[in-house]
Amino acid sequence: MSLPNHPPPLPIKRSAPQDHALELRNKIAHIATTLGLERIGFAPLTPFERGAKALEDWLDKEYHGDMKYMADHPFRHDPAQLLPNAKTIISVAMSYAGHAHDDRGRTRLHGRVAHYARGRDYHRVLKAKLYALGKEIQELTKHEIQVRPCVDTAPILEHEAAALAGVGFISKSTLTLIPGLGTYVVLGELLIDIELPPSKPIEPRCGECKACLDACPTNAFIAANVLDARKCISYLTIEYDGVIPRELRPKFDNMIFGCDICQQVCPYNTAPQPRPAANEFKPFERFSNPALADILLHGSAAHKRFVSDSALRRASRNKLARNAAIALGNSSDTRAIGPLLEGLELHEDPIVRGHIVWALGELGGKRAQHQLLKLEKTEKDSFVLEEVKHALSRHAPA
């Protein structure tokens, strides 16, 4: 895609002499800083050989779960195919850490949203900055240029791009770790048809540490750098629509959208360099201590308001209701039973209903049991019925 409102095309030497290219690269890096992009790096647009091999192994073992789009797109490891005549991939990063999260008033009846998703949708924030960067580069070169901004939406291996462009390194937790910023970062790429000198990659610096691997509540790491997404709470709460394996539900605790545990324990995140926090990622009040009962009982208009302008737009109303039901089941608080019974009245979707039934079984008590016994006689859906039987068996007299 070429940028709108560009000046008339002039013949351009796509391979500028080295000193000019270096000067241009430095100017681009400076502009990026003024736009609030905290890190930037440059890599030649060649196929991602290491990343392609790792992706193939990962897909072969089916660790991607239902993320079929990971397997479907042939461009994923060859970003050059995303833009004709593309020469360079510019990788950028912004940190979303730095804003204190207001946990006051949180109880077991409140849910937790992953740190990255608490403010404005980073896809929009970063894409706007990449478009602005492309426009500035065009003004700088006074030539028509072709660029393509990508923020998790185009099929590109973003962590691989960031590593090749020297923005950070791929850590044992599979996330990009940027010295000085840690892993609480979002990444974007600008493909461009100008050849620019590459940045120097950063050697991995995890060393002997394996805190993230040990801390994962679901043992989702098969090994360093290898994640079985099918066990990862982030994948299960955000991407996965189906039935959450019963043995994993208690591990969700009160997480309703994503999980930060492997990042919370990383020493690079506990001692970040002092720096101003990006205003764009200031957390929305409504994600501070969201009441699980409200999320479970949202109608479609309330759901739209709740997720608007945030990354939570990726989760349907049913998915958030399913996740809230699990969190209520984990609350050990019998005040959750009322909203769960209301949820059974409100929701028709068997996936949501089945998880509500499970939660009632976890909390127990006469009210819950009475409803479950009624449901055992009337329920038509086989999954929900199976959950009813399981929930009743948890409290069967010895």
Ligand code: SF4
């Ligand atoms: S996000 Fe949570 S569940 Fe997923 S790997 Fe990290 S700690 Fe494990």
Ligand code: SF4
């Ligand atoms: S916790 Fe340790 S091993 Fe994991 S990403 Fe951080 S430094 Fe690397």
